[in-house]
Amino acid sequence: MGDTTLSADSMLPAWHVLKAQSKREHIAAAAIRSRTELEVFCPRITFFKQTQRGRVRFTEALFPGYLFVHCPMGANYRKLLAMQGIRGVVRYGSEFPVVPESFIDELKKEIPTECREITSETLKEGSEVVVTEGPLMNIKAIISGLLPATRRVNLLLEFLGRQLSMDVPASTVIAAKPEPKSFLRK
Numbered sequence: 001m002g003d004t005t006l007s008a009d010s011m012l013p014a015w016h017v018l019k020a021q022s023k024r025e026h027i028a029a030a031a032i033r034s035r036t037e038l039e040v041f042c043p044r045i046t047f048f049k050q051t052q053r054g055r056v057r058f059t060e061a062l063f064p065g066y067l068f069v070h071c072p073m074g075a076n077y078r079k080l081l082a083m084q085g086i087r088g089v090v091r092y093g094s095e096f097p098v099v100p101e102s103f104i105d106e107l108k109k110e111i112p113t114e115c116r117e118i119t120s121e122t123l124k125e126g127s128e129v130v131v132t133e134g135p136l137m138n139i140k141a142i143i144s145g146l147l148p149a150t151r152r153v154n155l156l157l158e159f160l161g162r163q164l165s166m167d168v169p170a171s172t173v174i175a176a177k178p179e180p181k182s183f184l185r186k
Helices: 025-035 073-081 101-110
Strands: 013-020 039-041 044-051 054-061 066-072 086-089 115-117 128-131 140-147 152-159 162-169 173-175
Touching (some): 025 039, 025 086, 039 101, 128 152
Antiparallel strands (some): 013 066, 039 066, 044 054, 140 152, 152 162
């Protein structure tokens, strides 16, 4: 990136978007925090996925490859480009777009600690799920009831040729992946 003529607006503190190395957004945010006094916001989410190892917890950036910084960009442009994990600053020519303060405030309300746990599915009656732990691991079942007070679900499953009903912790089931379309099978 060559030299950039900075506009007068870039000397006012505002929220800007930085490009970060993918999967290392939190490292870039930590580097900025430790080496400057700038406010950084890098919202992250935690979710569970069913893998061959069973149910695995993942934490990723809400906006992969990006994070937000509040500063006068004109005074901090070169310093930010030199930070570990930063690939660049989002800009249009010599203009640095400003992210509205209201957008950042709303994100902070939703994800106040920069890391929020979400589930990859919404458990509802009739949903097909896969059990991820215990002796019934990898068994598919249908949710026949929700027991929110005990954080459990009632499952209807077929086992040894019979339909059984049982309660299991809601945290031990995830939504079943949809079957491939029949015309794709060979």
